[in-house]
Amino acid sequence: MAAGKPLKNLLGLVQEGRTEEALQFIQTSENLDTSYLLHKKSGDSLLHDLATVGATQVFEAILITYPDTDINIRNFDGKTPLHDACQQGHRDTVHLLLQNGAKVNTLKKADWSPAMLAVTHPGRLDILKLLVKYGADLTLYNKDGWTTFQSGARSGDLEVLQFILNMHQDAWKNISKNGRTSLHTASLAGITDVVQFLLRIGGDPNSMDSCGNTPFMDAIRSANIQLLDIFLSEPRLKPDQCDKLGRNALHIAAESGQVDAIIKLRKIGLDLESKTGSGQTPLHSAAREGQTEVVRFLMQEKVDINHRDKNGRSALFLAVSGQHTDTSAILLQYGADLTGDNAGTFVETLARKQDIRELLERHKKN
Incomplete structure (x- = not known):
């Protein structure tokens, strides 16, 4: 059966938009082996590639010319052409595949279903409706416990979420394995209207994942200040809640560089020098991640620059350990000392970058 170079030539015509030539190629070829693996690492066949680029006409010509074509062929990750067409949002190709017997609920390596992949981007409601028409089960969950609803929540398509809820009213209550x-x-995705919608229908702003992270903490990580305001106006919110490491919202804001969020959190009563389970303050969090503007702000607020955690580590210790030159410079400027930790590790020994070593040397001389 014809394979290898002929199939690559066909794919080349498709990718160049030369559809008529591709159709002619199919009609004049004999025994075209559509199951041949064009990509040895992924296991993708010609059919996967055609689905990925949305070459509906060419795909249809192959199915007509070679009726025994395995439309549900899997690559090494268990993906079928339907997975690829859904993931790329090619509605016409999805429709063609479904009409010709594509399995609608196949999970790739116990992972994502076609429906889950279809809604990873907004504007795919028409594809989701097609999948449902052909029997898609929207209650399936993958190895991490994610459902199509959670996939849609990440992409931020309210129409998709409302469509799913019309079929499964408790879909929003699903909790992943973590x-x-x-x-x-x-x-975490910072999608304001979806967050408002989920809060309105009963979403818990204080629910903790396996690490103790709450939706409120994730909203801070998203750096969406409007989203932060939405949570702060939520009467059920417990703003001082801590994760399993003892970090509160201020620590999260500090490590993610959110000065505006820190200001808002301080206004509602959170302590700029609150301690985690290991005794670290928001200053430690900011210094460890090299969040220079947060460090500068906290210095202006006169927090304890030399506070040490339970291991004896200061903010400067963490900044130098992380090789954050600018952050280390600001801490030294505001009076950070070079005392080591409880294990006897000196700050100077942590410096691997030349500019940090020079910075510490100049400080010692002064």
């Missing part, structure tokens, strides 16, 4: 809800997902 304890994350759809509200966590939408909050």
Whole structure:
């Protein structure tokens, strides 16, 4: 059967938009082996590639010319052409595949279904409706416990979420295997209208995942200040809640560089020098991640620059350990000392970058 170079030539015509020539190629070829693996690493066949680029006419010509074509052929990850067409949002190709017997509920390596992949981008409601028409099960969940609803929550398509809820009214209540809800997902993605919608229908702003992260903390990580305001106006919110490491919202804001969020959190009563389980303050969090503007702000607020955690580590210790030159410079400027930790590790020994070593040397001389 013809394979290898002939198939690559066909794919080349498709990718160049030369559809008529591709159709002629199919009609004049004999025994075209559509199951041949064009990509040895992924296991993708010609059919996967055609689905990925949405070459509906060419795909249809192959199915007509070679009626025994395995439309559900899998690559090494278990993906079928339907998975690829859904993931790329090619509605016509999805429709063609479904009409010709594509299995609608196949999970790739116990992972994502075609429906889950279809809604990873907004504007795919028409594809989801097609999948449902052909029997898609929207209650399926993948190896991480995610459902199509949670996938839609991350992409931020309210129409998709409402469509799913019309079929399965409790879909929003699903919790992944690591304890994350759809509200966590939408909050981390910073999708304001979806978060508002989920809060309105009962989403818990204080629910904790397996690490103790709440949707409120994830909203801070998203750096969406409007989203932060939405949570702060939520009467059920417990703003001082801590994760399993003892970090509160201020620590999260500090490590993610959110000065505006820190200001808002301080106004509602959170302590700029609150301690985690290991005794670290928001200054430690900011210094460890090299969040220079947060460090500068906290210095102006006169927090304890030399506070040491339970291991004896200061903010400067963490900044130098992380090789954050600018952050280390600001801490030294505001009076950070070079005392080492409880294990006897000196700050100077942590410096691997030349500019940090020079910075510490100049400080010692002064």
